[in-house]
Amino acid sequence: MLKKLVSYILYIFISINVAYAETDTLPIISGVGGDFSAIDSHGNAVEFNSYSGNVVIISFGYTNCADICPFTLGYLKQLYSQLNEEEQQRVKFLFVTVDPEYDTPAHLNDFLSYFNKDFIGISGTKEQTDHIVSLYQAQYNELSNEGMPTHNIRRINPKLLEENEKEKAKLFSHSVSIYLVDKEGFTRSIEYTGTPKDKFVKKIQQLIKE
């Protein structure tokens, strides 16, 4: 009898501890993010508020990025796989190109399919790109005036070209931050590929449940 009583009390205390151990409410980071118009990687005109009701994860990069972008997308792919099927339905992963001139919707879609077919590329005009970058107070810079012959760039997937067609592409530096946005479009966290995945996943799950 005493043993049972102690077990029950212990169970209650452990439950209370677990309840206290849960993360606090993520604060809204005021002024970061907002509405924008763009073209997604399926070639559709989109408004950001069309993702309302979903948790959104936003990163910046471009397809000719040899290092951090494939690494980031690989990291995001692992995050996605740690969510269950229902949670995956409630999250959108957006990859905003800083080189919309080269990264057409079709090429962006092809690029992202190497990581996850559900990832959404965001392209558009340079003005639209600059507007999105400014909303998230991110940055990007062209690294040189001259383009680089693309056959010299180590990249995930070349663009389909005509035989013997040569092309050049620009190289950029860009922000590495990953923005976690809630179902109402407010930015709630700014992470990067160094964030422990389980910690990031917990935040996503917290916002899904909100």
Add this chain to the structure above:
Amino acid sequence: MKASILKYIFIILISLVSVETFSENTKPVKEHPSSLNSMAAQLVRWYGRLLPPQNNISFSPIDKRLKDSQKQYPHDIEHLKIISSKLANSPKEGLLQFNVTTNIKSKSPTGSDWMTIKEQFLFNEKQDGSMELVQVILKDKTATEEKKVIKNTDRMYFKSREFAYSWLAYMDGIDAVKNTINLENWIENAVYDVQIGSKKITGSVVSSLKQRSVYLSTGKHTLRSIDITQDGQSQNTYILDLTMNWNGFNAKSIPVIAKINQKIKIKLNKDGTWDVLSIKEKHLIPDLTPWQEFLC
């Protein structure tokens, strides 16, 4: 049997302690009882009065009860710099205390003298939430070696800070400071533009503050930096560039953090009062993480 009972009691006690520890760790941080800004405004006003006259720059008279405390300073002060200020719990019941250290340069028969002064400013919270300076206690006053004079720490330096802290106190909800900033004169006329991400608010100060309060409902502003420059168009018009943090809740009680920049176009009248002409506010990305500035 006895050993078993003791074992179970021990387990229960350990569990009790761990719950207590967790609840201690998640207790909300004790809020300041009122806006620190109203105290800071009075501090800078106190010191601003000690400096030599400059153009139209005047400060409201001090409480008669505190006049004697102004006698502790040297005459003919040429330069004054606050080098540290710390909020502390006062041993006197119900009061808050600022411990302040200043370096002061004053004229003397031999040229200039330098002095370091340590004081305690005691504040009492009033019913309306404002803080009343009730006592200034001199703790230490010593001659010191020559210090580097920082340019522009003149009357305007303190006058602009008096405005900035009072304005922040008003935005924190302390209505009592409105006379300090001459609010009634410009609250309906000055244009106040706010940009929060893609959201833009524009209107008079009254209407913009009301719309802004949906996003920043209850909380506190903390001044991070202030810069005042003359507006090229007019001699008595200035641009006050303020950067501040905000911590609190929105109208839906969700916690919000903000880093806010305000560019305030402001005119100094001949009677020493301020008139705000316009305010442009933009919410910047707060300094949260080291990687947010990284580019790859």
